[in-house]
Amino acid sequence: MSAADPKGVSTDGAMMAAIRAGDQNAMALLYDRYSSIVYAVALRVLGDTGAAEDTLQEIFMQLWRNPALFDSSRGNLPAWLSVVTRNRSIDSLRKRRPETNIEEVIVSVEPDLASDTDRARALGKIRGALGDMPVAQRAVLEMAFFQGLTHTEIASKTGEPLGTIKTRIRAGLLALRKSLK
Amino acid sequence: MTTVHEQFAENLALHALGVLAGEEMATLEKHLAGCADCRGELERLRGDMALLALSAAGPTPPRRGRQRLMDSIAGEPRSPVAVSIKRRAWWPTLAWAAAAAMLVLSVILLGKNAQLRQRVITLQRQMTSQQAELKRGSEVLAAFTALDAMHVTLVAAKTSPQPQGKAIYLRRRGSLIFLANNLAPLPPHKAYELWLIPTNGSPIPAGIFKPDAHGSATVVNPPLVPGVEAKAFAITVEPEAGSPSPTSTPIMLGAGE
Numbered sequence: 001m002s003a004a005d006p007k008g009v010s011t012d013g014a015m016m017a018a019i020r021a022g023d024q025n026a027m028a029l030l031y032d033r034y035s036s037i038v039y040a041v042a043l044r045v046l047g048d049t050g051a052a053e054d055t056l057q058e059i060f061m062q063l064w065r066n067p068a069l070f071d072s073s074r075g076n077l078p079a080w081l082s083v084v085t086r087n088r089s090i091d092s093l094r095k096r097r098p099e100t101n102i103e104e105v106i107v108s109v110e111p112d113l114a115s116d117t118d119r120a121r122a123l124g125k126i127r128g129a130l131g132d133m134p135v136a137q138r139a140v141l142e143m144a145f146f147q148g149l150t151h152t153e154i155a156s157k158t159g160e161p162l163g164t165i166k167t168r169i170r171a172g173l174l175a176l177r178k179s180l181k
Numbered sequence: 182m183t184t185v186h187e188q189f190a191e192n193l194a195l196h197a198l199g200v201l202a203g204e205e206m207a208t209l210e211k212h213l214a215g216c217a218d219c220r221g222e223l224e225r226l227r228g229d230m231a232l233l234a235l236s237a238a239g240p241t242p243p244r245r246g247r248q249r250l251m252d253s254i255a256g257e258p259r260s261p262v263a264v265s266i267k268r269r270a271w272w273p274t275l276a277w278a279a280a281a282a283m284l285v286l287s288v289i290l291l292g293k294n295a296q297l298r299q300r301v302i303t304l305q306r307q308m309t310s311q312q313a314e315l316k317r318g319s320e321v322l323a324a325f326t327a328l329d330a331m332h333v334t335l336v337a338a339k340t341s342p343q344p345q346g347k348a349i350y351l352r353r354r355g356s357l358i359f360l361a362n363n364l365a366p367l368p369p370h371k372a373y374e375l376w377l378i379p380t381n382g383s384p385i386p387a388g389i390f391k392p393d394a395h396g397s398a399t400v401v402n403p404p405l406v407p408g409v410e411a412k413a414f415a416i417t418v419e420p421e422a423g424s425p426s427p428t429s430t431p432i433m434l435g436a437g438e
Contacts, residue, residue, distance in 0.1 A: 024254050031250055036241045037234075044237035053249075056242055060250050065257065075224075082234035083227050087199060108221070109228030119235065126232050145233050150200040170194035173229035180232065 012077040020067040027064055035060070037078055037119075038085045045089035045146050055089055071106070078119065079109040090148035110180060122180060129179035133172060140165055141172035185222045186212070193219060197226035322358075322401065344396070346433050348414040350377070355407035357387060359400040359414070361433075364392040367418065374419040375400055376427060380412045387414070389423040411437060 015033075018026035038059050043052035059081065063069060070080055113119050130138055140158070143149045151169065155162045185193070192209050195201040201209065213220050346361040359375055367373065372391050376384040388403035415431040417424075 022258065024251065024258075027254055028247070028251060031247055035246065037238065039242035039246070040237045040240045041234045043240050049243075053242060053246055056246055057250055057253065061253055061257075064254050078235075079228055079231035082231040086230065086234050090199070106224045107227040107231055108224035109231050113231075113235070119238070122232065123235055123238055126236050130233075130236060141233065144198050144200065145230060146237070148200070150202075151195055166191040166195065169198070170191050170226075173194055173197075173226055173233070176232045177225065177229045 013072045016067055016070060016072055016077070019064065027060070030063070031060055034078055034081055038081055041082055041085045042089045045086060045148070046093055051092065052089075055085065055092065059085055059088065075107045076109055076113060078113040079107045083107050086145065094148055110177075125179045126176055129176050133175060136160075137168045137172050140168040144169050185219055186216065189219055190222075193223050194226050197223055197230060344433060346414070346416060346435065348375075348435065350411055350414070350437075352410060353407060355405040355409070356402055357400070357405060358402070359388065359390075359398075361390075361392065361398045361416075362396060364396040364398060366396075367391060370421050371418050372421045372423065373398065373416050374423050374427070375403070376415045376417065376431075377405065377409065377411050378413040378415055380410045384415065384427055385409065386423060386425065389419070389421075413437065 015026050015030050019030065035056060039052055039056045042055035042059075043049060046052050046055065070077060113122060133141070136158075140154055140160075143154050143157070144151070149157070151162060151165045154160075155165045158165070189209055189212055192201055192205055196206065196209055213223065342363045344361070344363045344365065346359060349358045350356070357377070361373075364373065372389045374389050375387040377387040378384050385405070386403075387405060388400035390398045390400050392398040413434060413436040415427070415435075416433040417427045417429045417431050419428060
């Protein structure tokens with residue numbers, strides 16, 4: 001049975017199982033479901049459509065070559081793809097070798113983001129939380145996440161104490177978590 | 182509800198973002214190894230990162246991206262075998278390791294085989310050469326020792342034949358060939374005995390012999406110790422069984438040249 005279920009009811013777990021079995025249709029389904037997330041994150045970090053496309057291809061090809069990179073028992077696929085894409089894009093942005101061992105990244109998130117509806121609902125809350133966040137805190141969070149700056153670099157750039165930067169980064173992440181409770 | 186160790190709380194967030202380094206990272210890693218709560222919090226912080234990543238949603242990839250991926254995948258078909266990174270089967274690794282070991286072994290054996298072949302060829306050449314040398318030596322020796330060989334001693338004209346002996350001694354091997362002609366017949370129960378007279382010490386027995394009807398005799402390689410320097414060779418008449426030391430005056434004597 002192919003995972004490319006025309007009704008779109010296949011779970012991520014079933015898709016990954018089919019990909020592990022070499023089902024190319026399952027890979028197409030996975031791409032249709034999550035390519036926009038991967039591409040959007042890569043584009044936001046890299047700021048270049050060509051580089052974002054290359055990252056998109058790289059992430060999916062890695063998953064095709066080694067589906068076991070994602071352990072479905074220890075996380076949720078779109079969340080994992082988001083984090084892996086961000087990390088790989090930062091590596092590319094900073095012209096460094098891929099430093100993050102993809103297989104070791106475990107991502108734990110409460111809401112199920114597999115369906116478009118779930119993601120849309122979560123996105124509304126996340127954007128709301130970011131909007132409510134103090135500008136300085138949001139700026140620090142986005143510099144750390146989307147630009148890959150270290151806390152030391154952010155402190156130097158903003159003139160804020162290092163401890164303040166650390167606190168704002170953690171507090172910002174926890175605020176996003178709290179918004180989905 | 183789990184409890185995160187507050188002293189690591191901020192560094193956990195930095196670790197999730199991949200920006201923690203140096204001593205702080207080492208300290209945290211050490212703590213994480215033994216703290217399940219903090220490991221769980223690290224995973225949740227990555228989940229928070231995923232939420233932040235979702236805020237970037239909006240742009241969609243160009244349509245060509247899908248075809249590009251499918252073309253790439255078609256170029257790298259996989260056999261339908263489930264692969265697990267977390268619990269990687271040990272036997273394929275072992276099989277590859279064994280194959281690699283066999284390959285290395287094959288190369289070594291091929292090299293060894295070539296060496297052995299060369300060694301065999303060399304030995305065959307040596308053996309052929311030694312066989313030829315041995316054949317020549319045997320022919321020379323056969324000519325000296327054959328009963329039907331004609332032995333002629335040339336002396337000055339109008340001179341009656343005199344007893345003659347010729348000793349050829351190779352000290353380093355202890356080899357000795359002795360040829361004699363015109364020897365007088367022996368009394369009953371007597372024999373000639375050849376002596377090696379060393380530069381130091383008493384005469385050494387070098388063979389017992391009786392001449393044939395023509396007065397000729399040969400001694401080939403008597404049991405001598407290699408390395409003895411010979412000053413002269415002598416012949417005495419001794420009992421048939423030989424003597425450990427001369428018991429009569431030498432009838433023939435010759436010094437080395």
